[in-house]
Amino acid sequence: MKNPDLSVKIGKLKLKNPVMVASGTFGYAEEFSGLVGLHKLGAVVSKTITLKGRPGNTLPRTCETPAGMLNSIGLENPGINKFIKEKLPVLRRAKAPIIVSIASENDPQEFVVLANELEKIRDVAAIELNISCPNVKTQKSLISQDPEATFQVVKAVRKVSTKTLITKLSPNVTDITQIALAAQNAGSDAVSLINTLLGMSIDVKARKPKIASITAGLSGPAIRPIAVRMVWEAFQKIKIPIIGMGGIIDASSALEFFLAGASAVAVGTANFIDPKISNTIIEGIRSYLKENRVSHLEDIVGALKA
Amino acid sequence: MGKTIYQEKTRILSKQKLASNFFLLKIASKKIAANSAPGQFVQIRVQDSVVPLLRRPLGVHRIEKNNFEVLFQVVGKATEMLAQKNSGDYLDVIGPLGNGFNLQKRGEIILVAGGMGVAPLVFLAEKLKKSVDPKSKIQKIALIGAKTKTQILCETEFKKSGFEVRVSTDDGSKGAKGYVSDLLKQVLRTTHFALRPNIFACGPRPMLKEIAKLSKEFGIPAQVSLEEHMACGIGACLGCAVETSKGFKRVCKDGPVFQAEEVIW
Incomplete structure (x- = not known):
């Protein structure tokens, strides 16, 4: 059998394969150069960028948990201007499509300003709206915890942006399909499922939280069943593509997401453990399709036998 | 880089x-x-x-x-x-x-190891042995501190590299009783340095904080190697940050060795 077709289309964006690296887990790609074939990646999603830049949260910011980790980095980033000037040229060297993740700090209107700044930059292939970071304390609740707020932000950005828009949703909700529908109805081209789950870990000897901000985002294989379930739920309700993520560490775990309904996947925490894992996963998906005589990856999207 | x-x-x-x-x-x-x-x-x-x-x-x-x-x-x-x-x-x-120690070939050398801090300092001692002219007779001191005598490691390695070794234990079971930072203070007070000494230290954060104070007090530059929990280790996740006079820096990529004066303790 000839090589299966791994390409996927998300909005206007055509990817040669469906494996991206998730925001916040891959820096600006340069950190990984030499350790992984960056040009082989489906896309690189940047660390989330805010308007003014943020120093990030106090320490400690990470700790390991059973089959996972907690993080509360607090969207440390240099701000949009410095990002465009200093980090984007670095990202370009990866020679993979660049998806820029953006977030607001206080006013959702910041999303519009950020999207406007990125609109004129040709090699920004897509924008990911991070309306689901659990570690920014200025926000009382997440935009992605409210369908109406989600709708308004996506719609406002859609008005000014011709780029492919991906909305990243939080699993810390009662019904993720409501939020996914709101994003779709407001004009989002795709949704990313899921951001981290809000968690907490305690050092019992010191009676102190292991993370300075007390609560933090849980990622890694521990959250994978929840992520797969949410992709499956959203797949029943929405028509736009889903980018699945949450605890993908090998081809098999990536394939779970496709079968549940994801059109593409993003590798996150696993990049820390094995920097070349995203490349390995692409090859693993290819082998699976060959072995199962599937000619197009899209043929297994949502192909769960249930 | x-x-x-x-x-x-x-x-x-x-x-x-x-x-x-x-x-x-x-x-x-x-x-x-x-x-x-x-x-x-x-x-x-x-x-x-x-x-x-x-x-x-x-x-x-x-x-x-x-x-x-x-x-x-x-x-x-x-x-x-x-x-x-x-x-x-x-x-x-x-x-x-990460970035290692900036090797200073001039001036006396004082290594300060607390607990597992001996690990990277042995490598430094051996490197200095090779790079410093053996005829120069520059004074080289290694201070090793641990909880108790059985945990004092690598004495022989430092000696082989031409270091004069002094030891402290928290319980006094070997060498001076107390912290290795106290031992450093004593050394700085009582030793006449003909040249300009440099301190290289590795160990738990409270110890390094004390060393940073002594470095300032005695006007002797100190390089400290910080320990942190890390996720990626290559500068991507921003998990192992340290607050410095120039904002947050990454222990794994910008460090783990920092100038003591640059860290906000």
């Missing part, structure tokens, strides 16, 4: 138990051995499993031909698993990582 990082399946050549909870692994890797500098570290995948999930950072302890050594204490499940490895076993290692 611009330094090459390698990821390799490496073979353990030998394992040695140094004290009750302390182990020394000799690992074969031509590339890591050839490219490591004192103060740099490696990220070791203890096991191909999800518990423990993350790699563990360990300082490069010694380099010998095509091999490097790591010295570690069993402090949790991951280090316990590492201690159960045997010669012939393979480990997935990424390294060398």
